[in-house]
Amino acid sequence: MALRRLCAAVVAALLAGLVTMITPAAAQAEVQHPRQEWLRKSTAGLFLHWGMFTAPKHLDCAGWERDVTGGGWTPGYWIDEATKLGASYVVLATFHSRLGYARPWPSKIPGSCATERDLLGELVKAGKAKGVKVILYMTDDPQWHAEQGVEMLDSAAYSAYKGEKVDLTTREGFGKYSYDLFFEVMKNYNDLAGFWIDNDNEYWERNKLYEQIRQLQPTWLLSNNNEDTPIMDTVSNEQKTGMFPSYDYPAATFTPMPRLSEACYKLPDTGDWWYSGGDSAVNTRLNVGRYITNAGSSIKSLMAETPMVNGKMPAQQEAYNNFMSSWVPPIQESIKGVEGAGYMYGGMQPGFWNDGAHGVITINPSTGKQYVHVVTRPRNDFVRLRDNGYRVSKVTDLRTGERMRFSQSAGHLTIEGITKWDDYDTVFAVETRGQRGFYDDVKAYATSSRDGFPASNLTDGSYEKYWDANGAQPVSISLDLGRRKEASFLAINQRESSPTHARVSFGRPEDSARIKDYQLTASDDGRDWRHVRTGSLPSARGTQFIDIGAVQARWLRLTVLNTWGGPQAPVYFKELKIDEIRVGHSYPRSARDGALEAEDASRSGSVRSEFCEACSGTRQVTGLGGGERNAVTYRDVSVAAAGTYSLQMDLTSASASSVSVSVNGGAPVSVAVPADRADVPDPTSVAVPLNAGRNTVKVFGTGRSLGLDRISVGGLPPSNYTPKTTMTVEPHGVQWVAPGQQSVKITTRLRLDADDQIDTVSIAPVLPAGWTLTGSPATRGSLRLGGILEGVWTAVSPVGQDVGSVGIPVNASFQLLGSDRKVTGSVPVKTRPADRVFVREAEDSANVFGSTGLTSCGPCSGGEKVRNIGGSPDASVTFPNVVVPAGNYKLFITFTVNGPRSYFVTVNGAAPVEVKLDGVGNNTPSVAEIPVTLNAGANTIKFGNDQAGSPDLDQIAIG
Structure with missing residues (x-):
């Protein structure tokens, strides 16, 4: 015992000395570093949650290890399963708060389960032999130490080892214990690739754990879960759901390139992150979609599977791995060693395309080749997407090798005549002759900029330096072309630092910080401005475009009227940031689109063809207003089968109008067309009945300036599709x-x-x-x-x-x-109950939430609660207008918590009162009561804790 204490004292002294050598300056994000290169070239990783509580649960460490070995666990199996998925690394999570804090190595530090067999060492060795890295998961969280009714943390043994009393069930004590484990692992496993850390512990941060890891193992990666910690190499975004399409994982992330980012998600549709005794299904469509869209945003897919005690995967997960082993290789060049296109690496526009199509673009930075991944196929036989100024020379179906027909005009690439669609991802390899049609000498100025993020960053060619609007809305950006020139469009890359839509993630409200409504004006002298266009941009990732026809001006001014985010998510509200704005003067052109061009159709009355820079084929027909006498008639609109179809018309209109469509001489169907520009088409669609074979379609309308660029015919949206x-x-x-x-x-x-x-x-x-x-x-x-x-x-x-x-x-x-x-x-x-004079839910919209957030809670009143209370002054919930007669009352607090935590309750601005609470789980509501004195009429009650986390809050009542 004395020798153990002496060793512990020597280690502590060495660590203390190392801490003194660490500079006290705050850590800065190492966005790019040579140690990250192997991960940047990767597509995916395999996340393994496995430990003592893997079904059937073991409460005895030796018994668990005996069953692991007796069941035939081998490290090579896990490495082979990772390889099937195209994964370059494995993250092993056994030292996990919900898996018994098991350590799969023969540790000399007592405190929780440790195996005699060196399972970690065997896995690292097996991975090295096949080029698969191994990263070790570490938790900061002691709260589940007795979840199974048995204490899994041995404070007495660790205290004896340290020669001081340490309570491992507290965050401070657990932080000290796990801190020692980091150094034990660093000493014994040089071939490990790093640590995947599930949030932070205050003890680690205070003792500069991460800085010491950097000095002792400079090639190792550090990853942190759900937050962007500066010293970490990667940001992991855990289990994002609720997007549309459901596979579009990047839509819920918040990390701009080139910061390394992971999407961490469960492959099984249901159940825990670990094996709990079933064979949960794996949704192939969902998970392949995630795999591809993550690659299209330079995000690594960290896929969680649930190995059983013997290490084998449940049957449906193994079947998915087998499927991926044959599905991935034919398109390997399009997902490995590439970057997401439409962002800082260049490339065409990802997202929603024509007729319900959705997908992403990847780009090889070395060759410039781009890959169009059609994950949701269109309701047609072609794909039409923004080309972002790239002049396309060749398009090939990557799986079949078939050379595809294509055309370019109006800023779009159309890949035509597609008859072979992959069930999950049809990939087209696109070769180009470079990007052109942009001015390179534009200067930018803004009415508001945050210090250090000036408007000049908008046009400097660097996507890592950005402009920050400093919370101003409206805010204007003026673009100086140097002299009077022709401008056709703007290409805007906004900072990808927010999700694309309103959501709640782990109780934190999130929203899009992207441009919503805008106004564009032009000037020749910078003083007198004329209107060019107003409109809305979608809340979407990647390059966004504003077409303006053909405008002659020296100055363009983009005024951002508002952004998509609302005040319910204060972290993102009015937080407009833009990487780059480019001014385009022309579009690449080739043969016409596969659509039905208006200028090729029959015309009657005063309808005429005229030049239109932003139109398909550079022409449109105008003069469609005035009723049926001024019409465009298509006499060969052909479909294979009779039915109802979507007819899309790309229309121009400088004033509000309407368009009518008559099919085969039938009664016309009319729809409103909003005012916009007379030289920039926007789509308007109607449902029309078509016969098998040839049909006649007549288009006419009202209004003084209605024009038609093209029409196209596609299927109707599925019955289960509702626009977001x-x-x-x-x-x-x-x-x-x-x-x-x-x-x-x-x-x-x-x-x-x-x-x-x-x-x-x-x-x-x-x-x-x-x-x-x-x-x-x-x-x-x-x-x-x-x-x-x-x-x-x-x-x-x-x-x-x-x-x-x-x-x-x-x-x-x-x-x-x-x-x-x-x-x-x-x-x-x-x-409300008869014995209560006031009741209000914590999630009620009448309350003020600060930086806290709402989350679902089935057992809670109303099915919701407020979480993330405490830890900072703004992480509070305030109940205004608590109206009661004057008097002394009991305040009933319904809460959930796992372990001891405190609220500080403030009534009408008086001194806060600490309310110490304890509970048995975050999904088990409990009720506490404290005495309060309230005034007649409206009162204010605030719940918070400036220093530490508080319980989640369900409801308050006065009685």
Whole structure:
């Protein structure tokens, strides 16, 4: 024992000496470093959660190891499974808070399970033999130390080893213990590739653990989960869901290139991150889509599988690995050693393309070859996407080798005549003759810039230096072309530092910080400005474009009126950042698109063909206003089978108008066309019936300036497709009301987030029987991208009755190409208990949340709670307008927590009172009570903890 203490003291002294050599300056992100090169060239990794609680659970370390070995565990199996997935590395998570804190190596430091067999060493050796790196997972979290009813952390043994009393169940004590483990691993496993760290521990940070890792193992990688810690090499984004399409994982991430980023997700559709006793399905479509879209954003796919005790994968996961082993190799060149295109490495535009198509672009930085990955195929036989100024010379189907027909005009590449679609990803290799059509000497100025992020960064050619608007909205960017020149479009690369849509991730509200509404003006002298275009940009990743026809000017001014993000996500609200803006003067051109060009159709009346820089084939027909006498007639619109189709018309219109379509002499179908530019086409679609074979389609309209560029025919969207909207219904959360008749004011806001057109839009509450409503449905004829519809109503319950428990649905209904769609919100209302004078949910929209966030909680009142309370002054929840008679009361606090934590409760600005709480799990609500003195009328109650994390909050009540 004395010798052990002496050794521990010597190690501590050495570490202390090393700490003194570490400079005290704050860590700076090493965005690019030679040690990262192998990971940058990788596509994927395999994440293995495996330990004592892998089913069947073991509570005895020796028994677990015996069953591991007896079951036939071999390290080569894991390495081979990783290779099947195209993975270059394995992350092993056994020292995990939910897996018994097991260490798969013969550790000399007591404190939790450690094996006698060196499983980690065997895995590292097997990986090295086949070129697969191994990274070790380490946790910061002791809270699950007795989850199974048995203590898994041995504080007494570790205290004896250290020669001091250490409680491993506290964050401080666990931080000290795990800190020692880092150094043991660094000493014994030189061929390890690094650590994957599940969040931070205060003890580690205070003792400069990461800086010491950098000195002792300078080639090792450090990865951190769910946050961008500067000293780490990678940012891991854990289990993102709820995107559209569901496989578009990058849409939920927040890390700009060239920062290394991982997408960390479960391959099994259901169940835990570890094997819990079943054979969960693997959704091939979802997971292949994730694999490809991550590659298209330079994000590494860290795929979690659930090995059993003997190391073997459940049957369906092994089958998926086998599938990938044959599916990946034919397209290997398009996903390995490449970067995501449409960002800082150049390339065409990823995202949503024609007729429901969606995909990404990858680019080989050495050769310049690009790869178009069509993950969701269009409802047509061609793909049309923005070419970003690249002049295409050759297109080949990468799997089949077939040379594809293609055309270019109006800033688009069209790959035509596609008959062979892969079930998961059709890949086209695109060779180009370089990028052209941009001015290289543009200077930028802005009305607001954050210090160190000036407007000059917008046009310096560096995507790592960006402009920051410093929270200003509206904000203007002026672009000086040097002299009067022709401009045709802007190409804008916004900072990829936010997700693309509103969401809640691990209780933290997130939103898009991208441009929504804009105005573009032009000037010859920088003083007198004329209108060019107004519109909305989609909240989407990659290069975004604003076409302006042909504008002659020296100056262009882009005024950003607002961004997509709202105040509910303060981290992203008004946080506009832009990497680069380029001014384009011309588009690459080749043969015409595979679409039906208006100038090739029959014309009647005053319809005429004229030049149009931004139009397909550089021409459009104008003069379509005035009714059916001025028309364009297509006499050979052919389809293989009779049915209803989507007819897309690319129209120009300088004033509000409408367009009508008559098919085969039938009654015309009309739709509104919003005002825009007379030389920039925008799509408008209608549903039309077509016969098998040839059809005649006549297009005409109203308005003084209606023009037609082209039409195309595709299938209708699937019946389960609803364009993405954001619908906000207030009040949010269960409304607890007094007995007797009550009124509830309901406010609803619907925003269209997709680049679709929806028609006949209506919003209205649906009342329970006996209730009455003041206010009419909110309606609009149509909405386009970014359009908003709002409504306000008052719902009144029956006279002489208590509300009881009811839900008031709020329905937004609309049509998409003639088909009905609906999105729904709800206002739940309940009569509060007789022994309570006030009840409010923590998630109620009347509260002020600071930097906290809402999260689902099935057992909680209303199914939600507020988490991430505490740790900083702004991480608080404030309940304003707590209206009661004056008096002394009991404040009932419903919370969830795993282990001891505290709130500091402030009433009406008085001194905070600490409320110490303890609980058995984050999904088990408990109730505590404290005495409070409240004023007559409105009171304010605040929950927070400036220094440390607090329990999650479900509800408060006064009684």
